[in-house]
Amino acid sequence: MKVKGFLKDVGGASRVTKRRQNNFDQASAKPAPYDPIGAVAKALHPGFLDLKVEAIKVASPTSKTIVFSAPHLPYFQAGQFLSLRLKIGDSLVSRPYSICSAPYETRGDHPIVAITVRLPKQDGFVAEYLYHQVQVGDVIEGEVGLGEFHYDPIRDAKHVVALAGGSGITPFLSMAKEIANGKLDFDLTILFGSVDEKDIILREELEACVCDKVHVVHVLSGQNPGWKGETGFLSAELIAKYSARDTTYFVCGPQVMYEFLAGELKKLNVPRRRIRFEVFGSPRDVTKLQGYPVDMADKVFNLTVCQGRLETVIPAKANEPLAVALERAGMKIHTACRSGACGFCRVKVLSGNCYVPPNGDGRRAADIEFGYVHSCVAYPLSDVRIKVNIPSD
């Protein structure tokens, strides 16, 4: 911005204000008949939609695929996720799920979008609800087409090796389906790590996509007598066996897998620009992270939530993010990635202290300076007072 001097700037600003006021006065009271740019934006980003559960299918002994339909579904890129918002008891919660159906399935006469939910071994909340309670015919609010985990021909190599573990296979099934249907063009080799053969998630759907551009290699780490395929973990040696000279690696799976795979890819001297990690949610146990204060885990603080003129005081556990405290209290907070990356859940801290995990801090420098946190990864270390925007829907 060019600074011309106090009088010129203030004078200029008042002229602009006057001109805008004139424009308002002369404008028609009738709304514009059609706004093409607004219409495209609305079609691509319709916000939360009512998603009707169309079918529920078994995807493995501990996971289910939930197929949703809606009269209109926005376009998304294979690999992106959707965010579901549910009322469970008194809590108003949301969770991200990678979309396992293909973008082409959102078009045509019967648009659908699907996710596969795996039952966690312990401490499940939303996953338990989706797995055990949700029925065909239920309607759940969802926002479709979020995240950056998708193929980009300008950025990524023509050959992609997908490194998947457990429910981390879902974005790759979406990519495989889209490629097999001729709607996306790159070579995809999926190295899919599971423990036992019987637990392989979405095996039939994956096999159905195998073609000259899609290869699926199952790698089993458990004892599986009679298994003739690859065994062990997704080691550097195995990754090298299935890589081309120039390969982009997409990684999606449980949190423990990321550190291991980062090490294996380093052994292969893969440049960082050729590695794409999907975000993996908030930390399993924040108290074990670097810099988290000792003796804090069991504390419960007062969280004062300021929304406009309304102030509400709710309890906030030190070992849970602020977003969870809001959700437990049944308060609306817009979240998407729940990993600290996207900023949808951003709130301003007016007073008090929070812990933000060092590798989950996706805030811009200006946000850090002006006291904003991403509430999905901000843990209270004292009584805290926050300002929250009231979501529009």
Ligand SMILES: Cc1cc2nc3c(=O)[nH]c(=O)nc-3n(C[C@H](O)[C@H](O)[C@H](O)COP(=O)(O)OP(=O)(O)OC[C@H]3O[C@@H](n4cnc5c(N)ncnc54)[C@H](O)[C@@H]3O)c2cc1C
């Ligand atoms: C980008 C992305 C894609 C994902 N894709 C998939 C996928 O394809 N398939 C899949 O299975 N999973 C996927 N996940 C994980 C998924 O979002 C959930 O984390 C997972 O289903 C487990 O949810 P959960 O609520 O059971 O457990 P968690 O997400 O671990 O949440 C448990 C936490 O819920 C909170 N809680 C407990 N009780 C309450 C209450 N009463 N009110 C409010 N909060 C409470 C507590 O803090 C507890 O620790 C994905 C995650 C990300 C980030």
Ligand code: FES
């Ligand atoms: S929901 Fe994405 S940063 Fe919190």
